[in-house]
Amino acid sequence: xxxxxxxxxxxxxxxxxxxxxxxxxxxxxxxxxxxQQKSSQAPKLLFHYYDxxxxxxxxxxxxxxxxxxxxxxxxxxxxxxGLGDAAMYLCATSRESGYEQYFGPGxxxxxx
Amino acid sequence: QKEVExxxxxxxxxxxxxxxxxxxxxxxxxxxxxxYRQYSGKSPELIxxxxxxxxxxxxxxxxxxxxxxxxxxxxIRDSQPSDSATYLCAVNRGDSSYKLIFGSGTRLLVRP
Numbered sequence: 001x002x003x004x005x006x007x008x009x010x011x012x013x014x015x016x017x018x019x020x021x022x023x024x025x026x027x028x029x030x031x032x033x034x035x036q037q038k039s040s041q042a043p044k045l046l047f048h049y050y051d052x053x054x055x056x057x058x059x060x061x062x063x064x065x066x067x068x069x070x071x072x073x074x075x076x077x078x079x080x081x082g083l084g085d086a087a088m089y090l091c092a093t094s095r096e097s098g099y100e101q102y103f104g105p106g107x108x109x110x111x112x
Numbered sequence: 113q114k115e116v117e118x119x120x121x122x123x124x125x126x127x128x129x130x131x132x133x134x135x136x137x138x139x140x141x142x143x144x145x146x147x148y149r150q151y152s153g154k155s156p157e158l159i160x161x162x163x164x165x166x167x168x169x170x171x172x173x174x175x176x177x178x179x180x181x182x183x184x185x186x187x188i189r190d191s192q193p194s195d196s197a198t199y200l201c202a203v204n205r206g207d208s209s210y211k212l213i214f215g216s217g218t219r220l221l222v223r224p
Binding site: 031040041042043045048050055088090097098099100101102103104105106108 | 143144146148153154155156157158161200202204210211212214215216217
């Protein structure tokens with residue numbers, strides 16, 4: 001089945017220790033997105049890739065970076081996690097801009 | 113005014129009833145409209161998309177769109193306890209089509 005996969009599902013990191021979350025897709029979609037979602041809040045878009053074209057949201061902290069080495073994979077790097085970065089991180093894909101977005105299962109990040 | 117507004121709920125309905133979830137949006141240029149279901153601790157799951165005025169039915173779900181009133185709704189017929197979740201309305205902005213603007217969600221509780 002075509003799908004969006006995120007690893008790990010749960011990640012515990014220490015304050016200030018870099019962490020990388022990964023996302024892969026078998027849908028062959030052009031667009032990949034990273035969202036942050038905190039409890040009882042709407043998902044917040046951090047950035048997205050249209051193919052290899054990177055687009056950062058204006059309010060995304062510099063602490064967050066992303067890489068998309070190929071069509072299938074996308075990574076979220078948090079350089080120095082703070083306690084406020086504890087959240088669910090969601091990867092999503094869409095065939096083209098403006099079309100349906102399909103979410104992976106998410107990675108729950110805990111910062112100790 | 114928020115860009116996408118939903119009543120946070122909870123909306124409580126008895127099993128077998130029709131649940132009606134509502135959403136208003138502010139950007140008249142919006143083109144695409146989506147409903148996502150999110151169970152507690154899980155990622156959003158796309159359940160309906162609608163692009164033109166009128167009704168769109170899929171099984172027990174009906175999405176309704178009225179662009180003149182800037183209003184989109186989701187009806188769930190024959191509600192089941194398994195429908196208890198948070199329902200997120202998402203709207204594609206006309207001027208930046210990649211970006212979905214999410215409402216904060218309506219929590220639905222279906223009582224057995």
